[in-house]
Amino acid sequence: MTSTPRTTGRHRAPRRHRWIWPTVTALVVAVVTAMLGTGGTYALWNGTASTSASTVRSATATITTGPLSAMNAAVLGPGTGVTGTFTVQNTGSIPLSMRVATTSTKVSYATNSTTTAVLGELILRLSVVGSTADCRTGLSGASGRLAAFDTGSGSFTLAAGASAVGCVEMDLDADAPQSVAGAVTDFALTVTGTQVSA
């Protein structure tokens, strides 16, 4: 009995995923190497010494914001402004970069106008002054429509423990229509202190 030699070869195994193994191997080697690089030398000879006891504390980021002084002792007329002050203190342990923005408004007694129209005539200005007595109209600083006021980050910086006096000026446009007369606007400012990045 004779056999007939095969005229065709076996099917070769697919090569589609053979690259994975070298890649995984390389990753493992690299990670292990990196971890070894962060450890000790594994020398067998060791010496030890103790330091005095110490405490490690985490830094803190906190601020305290004082009330904004009354700004309705005087009324607004076309082209005039009123001022108020508030204090902000960095009560944490790291320097903070400050940002001030309007977070709420409420318009009342706008009997001849709309809330939007009233807010469209009010401009808020913010500057940092040395004391409340230094706060007056006409100071330079960040400004914008009341409803959209935002100094952006980095308006000013407070070192740990430091405080600042914010001078808030509210102006009524000189060309404001008389229909906004009598309106009362309540507003809130949010002061945000963010850790100064290294």
Add this chain to the structure above:
Amino acid sequence: MSRRLRALLAVLLTAAFVAGGSSAAWALWSATGTTASSVTIGKTGASLSGTSDMTTTFSSSVTSMTKPITLTNSGSLAGTATTTVSVVSGSSTALAQAVSVVAWPVTSTSACAASTSVGTGSVSGTWASLPSMTSKLAAGASAVWCTRSTPSSSAPASTTTNVNVNLTVTAGTWTSGVVQGGFYLNTSAATPAFTCTDHSGTYVEVAWPTSSRPKDTWYGAFVGPDASTMVGQKEQDYYGRFTLAPDQIPANIATSGPVTVTVKILDSAGNPTSTVVASGTITLFTQNNGKAVRCGA
């Protein structure tokens, strides 16, 4: 994917994982606080008072009128008060034009009397055209202007005019709207002129027209503001005239020049009534280094 490309990918992934895994966390700490306040937009407003007390009938015995007008900023904004005057349609513009006006600011209504001298900051004109009585006023504040109205000799008799004073308070581009206050000015029937006779500058005789009144009616001759100062002796219709010498005209009324003399009926107590029977002018002058008087202006 070629072998070289796969090897390169493996190296890059390794580098990214190792580098990324060794970096620090990137979160920044922050804290917030809130503060709030309120602002009020003011209003304009105006009010006017005193004009209703200015209604007057001018006559030979009422020759001027001095009354205060109070301008008030009734708004919550400081502003400037300005005024205009106008004659109501249908009333006599001629009379309004014939009444001269001088107005000046005073501290209070009580500081405005017939005897008060014209103060600084005065404006003058007629009730047909008077410059603004302008005052800067804080919110809620008032300004008092004293007005003195004097009809001219050409003012038409038996005539009425209705005058409005219009007040506006302005704050920037805002105005209060116009507030009006009105009054009437009247003139009485023309007063008869007296008959005057000269006596060489020594004295004059002033005779009033005869009438149907009882002969024992008493009359007086008056001079000065509102014809309030009696001069000479009171007389009756039996005599029918006054004799006036230069020295009988008080120095505080006049020492020289024309003097208006008004003849009024007196009541039983000897006080003047509002009834004027005649008026006219005499003139004080100097003659032979002495005081003298003559008839006419």
